[in-house]
Amino acid sequence: MSAKLTIIRLVTALIPVKRVRRRLRDRWMAAARERRLERTLPVVRARYAAHEAECRAKLARGERLRVAFLVCDASMFSAEPVFVQMKDDPRFDCFIAVAPRVTRGDAFLRDTLKKTFDTFDKRYPKQVRSLYDPDSGKAMPLEADVLFSTVLYEDQTLPDYTVERLSRRALVAILYYGYGGLFFTNEKKTPFLPNVVFAWRYFVSNEATRTMSVARNPALAGNVCVAGYCKMDRLASLPQRRRERRRVILCPHHTIDKETDGLALSTFLIHADLFLKLPELFPEIDFVFRPHPLLFPRLATAKWWGAEKTEAYRAKMESFPNVEFQQGGDYFETFADSDALIHDCGSFLAEYFYTGRPQCYLLADDKTVEQQFLPFSRTLLEHVERAYTDDDVVAFIRRVVVEGNDPGKAERDAFAEREVCVNHPHASDAVLAAVMDGIESKEGSKTK
Numbered sequence: 473m474s475a476k477l478t479i480i481r482l483v484t485a486l487i488p489v490k491r492v493r494r495r496l497r498d499r500w501m502a503a504a505r506e507r508r509l510e511r512t513l514p515v516v517r518a519r520y521a522a523h524e525a526e527c528r529a530k531l532a533r534g535e536r537l538r539v540a541f542l543v544c545d546a547s548m549f550s551a552e553p554v555f556v557q558m559k560d561d562p563r564f565d566c567f568i569a570v571a572p573r574v575t576r577g578d579a580f581l582r583d584t585l586k587k588t589f590d591t592f593d594k595r596y597p598k599q600v601r602s603l604y605d606p607d608s609g610k611a612m613p614l615e616a617d618v619l620f621s622t623v624l625y626e627d628q629t630l631p632d633y634t635v636e637r638l639s640r641r642a643l644v645a646i647l648y649y650g651y652g653g654l655f656f657t658n659e660k661k662t663p664f665l666p667n668v669v670f671a672w673r674y675f676v677s678n679e680a681t682r683t684m685s686v687a688r689n690p691a692l693a694g695n696v697c698v699a700g701y702c703k704m705d706r707l708a709s710l711p712q713r714r715r716e717r718r719r720v721i722l723c724p725h726h727t728i729d730k731e732t733d734g735l736a737l738s739t740f741l742i743h744a745d746l747f748l749k750l751p752e753l754f755p756e757i758d759f760v761f762r763p764h765p766l767l768f769p770r771l772a773t774a775k776w777w778g779a780e781k782t783e784a785y786r787a788k789m790e791s792f793p794n795v796e797f798q799q800g801g802d803y804f805e806t807f808a809d810s811d812a813l814i815h816d817c818g819s820f821l822a823e824y825f826y827t828g829r830p831q832c833y834l835l836a837d838d839k840t841v842e843q844q845f846l847p848f849s850r851t852l853l854e855h856v857e858r859a860y861t862d863d864d865v866v867a868f869i870r871r872v873v874v875e876g877n878d879p880g881k882a883e884r885d886a887f888a889e890r891e892v893c894v895n896h897p898h899a900s901d902a903v904l905a906a907v908m909d910g911i912e913s914k915e916g917s918k919t920k
Contacts, residue, residue, distance in 0.1 A: 501640040509669050516639045520672045523643045527617050527911045539566045540616035544573040546591040546802050547712050548649035550703035551620040553900035567591050571629040572604040576765030582606050616642045622649040624667050636666040646671040651701055651817030653681030657735045663689035673885035678894050680848040697906050704826045708897035710808040718873050719758045723815035726766035739816045739834040746862040747824040751792035758794050765800040821852050825888040830878050832857040855884045
């Protein structure tokens with residue numbers, strides 16, 4: 473398949489008009505993908521039926537199932553609560569497998585691989601292994617009976633760690649790395665991603681997402697399951713708001729290139745100067761500046777700010793005594809120990825509802841909502857503050873954070889419990905129950 477995609481890229485590269493080039497490339501690649509899915513899906517499902525039987529037989533003999541948890545980035549490990557749930561269960565032998573993220577260059581690969589491994593090795597000693605040596609370029613095989621993956625895109629890591637390859641040896645369950653089902657890009661792309669279609673189980677956060685996915689691609693009817701967003705289960709166990717000083721998180725998204733980004737949310741170029749003023753405007757507040765991990769690498773390119781200006785901005789932000797600069801990694805403690813979130817991100821829009829605290833969503837204009845947001849995420853926006861200008865942001869901080877004026881809290885909390893936080897904080901229980909039902913039932917491969 474990779475050879476066909478390479479040919480398509482080479483052929484379309486010869487087309488001089490960018491808009492035409494992209495349209496034809498996307499159309500041809502989609503057609504190639506559909507042929508592959510149609511041809512391969514019956515083969516993958518036959519493998520799963522055989523794996524289910526093997527797993528039932530192992531459990532009947534009193535043997536443990538070997539369970540792997542594949543992850544590329546610590547901040548995207550939505551399966552962690554499932555790992556915690558299963559690692560002490562005598563039926564399972566569990567480990568975390570860290571795969572390389574290969575799409576952002578060697579320096580990003582090395583940094584992300586090390587940071588992810590170190591994060592979980594510290595948290596779960598001797599239960600984490602790296603699958604890749606960046607010096608030798610050697611990749612390790614991944615063997616398991618059941619495998620949980622948060623890697624949605626095949627080109628995000630090495631070919632050996634795609635769902636189709638892994639299905640040859642294991643029952644592969646996909647847990648969306650974010651909340652999912654929020655934007656039109658989710659509707660257009662996600663239900664047709666090979667890693668999703670080829671998954672034994674595809675776990676989603678709510679019924680709206682399941683309905684959308686199956687409507688777009690009926691082939692998912694047999695594998696998509698609503699379990700809730702198990703990634704947030706861990707938040708309930710963390711100490712909440714331990715600081716005397718108010719703490720506000722600033723999270724700008726990376727989608728600054730409206731010509732190439734399918735998802736166009738970022739307002740960073742509008743508010744960049746404001747972010748540098750806020751620490752001095754509000755010296756009584758502690759700020760956490762946490763850009764999306766891809767924002768600064770993109771800014772540093774020649775098309776945007778370049779390395780020198782990007783580094784100068786970072787240095788200025790880090791110079792403030794009331795600012796903590798975070799670049800990727802785990803953010804749960806930051807969420808738990810915060811008073812408000814100001815951002816234009818994707819999954820954080822839903823995730824911050826789990827804290828019960830107010831958030832301010834940054835928008836360039838209302839066209840962004842019309843063009844990018846699905847009906848469910850529009851209901852999320854109805855329960856958060858919106859900011860279009862620098863003055864809107866400053867007003868939110870003064871009124872909501874400093875003065876504590878949050879009149880929508882009761883309604884927001886009720887909405888979150890009803891629509892957003894499905895099965896919280898026990899979504900991982902629902903995932904485990906669905907997995908065991910699929911294994912123990914002889915009709916497991918037909919479960920909907």
